[in-house]
């Protein structure tokens with residue numbers, strides 16, 4: 078009989094059972110999905126379903142279906158999923174823009190929306206009649222942020238993208254797969270704001286509204302530069318970031334550097350996946366979400382070997398108190414109302 082070292086047994090047990098209910102703070106689920114809710118109840122997860130206003134130019138908005146669908150999912154999930162609303166920024170040059178947006182947000186807050194999302198089409202896609210790009214700190218948006226702050230809701234920002242969006246599509250561009258199928262988000266060669274211009278505009282908003290709790294999705298779009306992200310977190314106390322769809326960047330970084338970053342910023346990180354529910358088999362989608370949760374939990378919680386893009390690495394083996402913050406307590410603080 079093989080002798081299993083005690084430590085290995087403990088690690089495996091921890092990977093299977095966290096011992097507390099975890100929160101995935103970045104999902105996109107906009108319709109009823111009882112099989113998914115049942116699966117997450119069984120595995121001990123809650124979530125936040127986020128609406129995105131992704132349209133540019135004269136594309137037809139999906140929000141008239143997406144917003145009520147998400148509110149309904151929130152109710153049908155028995156509040157296991159909280160929800161975040163959004164607004165269409167394209168009317169920003171109209172005189173009644175802020176008034177109309179605020180009325181829409183108030184309607185959604187009354188339906189228990191706990192946060193508001195702003196997407197990367199601000200900075201990278203939406204343009205004024207003059208041709209200039211709408212930036213996150215445009216004067217037209219300030220009354221909206223002020224209202225979110227006053228209402229005690231959270232602002233969720235996916236602004237800018239990985240560096241590859243501003244770089245040529247050569248063999249070294251790690252985003253080339255995505256950019257080939259989404260050329261509209263490839264800024265290289267376009268007369269468009271730089272990544273730093275967009276992030277600096279975002280940071281001015283965060284600084285201007287110090288009581289507004291702001292979440293930067295995808296490691297705040299500094300996924301390739303944890304030192305730059307650390308500077309931003311230091312400068313902006315009301316700013317936290319989620320790791321949605323970016324755990325792969327942590328895995329690909331030097332393990333000790335990634336571990337130190339996570340330990341140093343243990344109060345400023347939110348666990349999230351960016352799971353999106355499509356059409357089709359919900360039980361299968363739930364199994365895929367469960368597999369992502371398990372793989373990424375193992376990376377943060379255990380010292381097990383994981384497969385990264387650039388080879389194998391070891392899990393971060395974080396202390397239990399840190400895991401509780403990243404997988405639950407930080408979300409409870411930053412996303413007021415997430416527990417229903």
Ligand SMILES: [Zn+2]
Nearest residue numbers: 103104105351
């Ligand atoms: Zn997302």
